Amino acid sequence: MPIPDRIERTIDLAQPPQRVWEALTSAEGLGGWFGDRATVDLRPGGTAYVEWDGEDFKATLTIVVVEPPTRFAWTWGIQGLPAADPRRTYVEFTLAPSGGGTRLTVVESGFAQLPDELLGTAYHGNVEGWRKELAELADYLHAAA
Amino acid sequence: MPRPDPEAVAEAVFAALAEPTRRSILSALAARGPMTATGLADVLPISRQAITKHLELLAAAGLVLAEPGERRRIRYRVNAAPMAIAQSYLAALARDWDSKLARLQRSLDAPAAQPEAAAPRLLSRQEGDGQ
Numbered sequence: 001m002p003i004p005d006r007i008e009r010t011i012d013l014a015q016p017p018q019r020v021w022e023a024l025t026s027a028e029g030l031g032g033w034f035g036d037r038a039t040v041d042l043r044p045g046g047t048a049y050v051e052w053d054g055e056d057f058k059a060t061l062t063i064v065v066v067e068p069p070t071r072f073a074w075t076w077g078i079q080g081l082p083a084a085d086p087r088r089t090y091v092e093f094t095l096a097p098s099g100g101g102t103r104l105t106v107v108e109s110g111f112a113q114l115p116d117e118l119l120g121t122a123y124h125g126n127v128e129g130w131r132k133e134l135a136e137l138a139d140y141l142h143a144a145a
Numbered sequence: 146m147p148r149p150d151p152e153a154v155a156e157a158v159f160a161a162l163a164e165p166t167r168r169s170i171l172s173a174l175a176a177r178g179p180m181t182a183t184g185l186a187d188v189l190p191i192s193r194q195a196i197t198k199h200l201e202l203l204a205a206a207g208l209v210l211a212e213p214g215e216r217r218r219i220r221y222r223v224n225a226a227p228m229a230i231a232q233s234y235l236a237a238l239a240r241d242w243d244s245k246l247a248r249l250q251r252s253l254d255a256p257a258a259q260p261e262a263a264a265p266r267l268l269s270r271q272e273g274d275g276q
C-alpha cells in the first residue's frame with residue numbers, strides 16, 4: 001500500500017502562459033477555480049488565503065516561488081491534520097508555452113512525511129512482526145472458541 | 146534508530162482498523178481516555194483476555210501506548226502519531242487535483258462569465274487552521 005508522496009498532473013490549456021499565470025496567482029483567479037474566495041500577497045514568503053463556501057476552514061498558502069510566467073509554488077498544511085502539525089506539502093506549478101497555449105504541470109509532494117513524534121522514538125512498526133502477531137491472534141481466538 | 150517506514154506505519158494503522166474488536170478498543174480509548182484492560186472489558190462485550198491480546202498488538206504497532214504501572218493496572222491510551230500518517234495518506238487521495246484543474250480550464254475558457262469575481266475579496270486575515 002504505497003503512500004503517494006507525489007501527485008503530478010499535466011493539462012494543456014488553450015490560453016497563453018500569461019493568462020494562465022493570472023488565473024493561478026491572482027485573488028480573482030485562485031478564488032475562481034481553486035476556492036471560492038481568496039486573497040493573495042504575491043511574493044516569495046507572502047501568504048494567500050483561500051476559502052470555500054460551506055467549509056469552515058481557510059487554506060493558508062505560504063508562497064515560495066514567484067517566477068512569472070513560468071513557475072509558482074506554495075506550501076500548505078495537510079487536510080485533516082491539526083493546524084499545529086508542522087508537516088506541509090509543497091505545490092509547484094510549471095507553465096510552458098505549447099502551440100499558442102500552455103502546458104501546465106502541477107506537482108504536490110510531501111504526503112509521506114513522518115511526524116516528528118515518530119522520528120527517533122522507539123516505534124516498532126514492524127510489518128512482519130505484525131503479520132506474525134495476527135496469525136498468532138487468529139490461532140488464539142480459534143482455540144478459545 | 147532506523148527511520149520508520151511510513152508505508153509500514155500506514156499498513157499497521159489500517160490493519161488495526163480493519164478488525165472490529167480493535168476498532169472498538171480504539172474507539173473506547175478515544176472516547177473515554179486511558180483505560181486498563183479490565184476497564185475496557187467492563188465497557189466492551191469482549192473478554193479481558195482477548196482485549197489484552199489486542200492491546201499488545203496495538204501497542205506493538207504503536208497505536209496505543211502503555212502507561213507505566215504494575216501489571217494489572219497498566220492503562221493504555223491512543224497514540225495519535227501513526228494515525229496522522231494514515232491521515233496524510235487519505236489526504237493525498239482526497240486532494241482532488243483533477244476537479245480543480247477542470248475548474249481552472251472551465252474558468253479560462255469562459256472568462257466573461259465571472260461578473261462577481263472581483264466582488265468578494267475582503268477576507269479578514271485571521272491566522273487559522275493551516276487548511
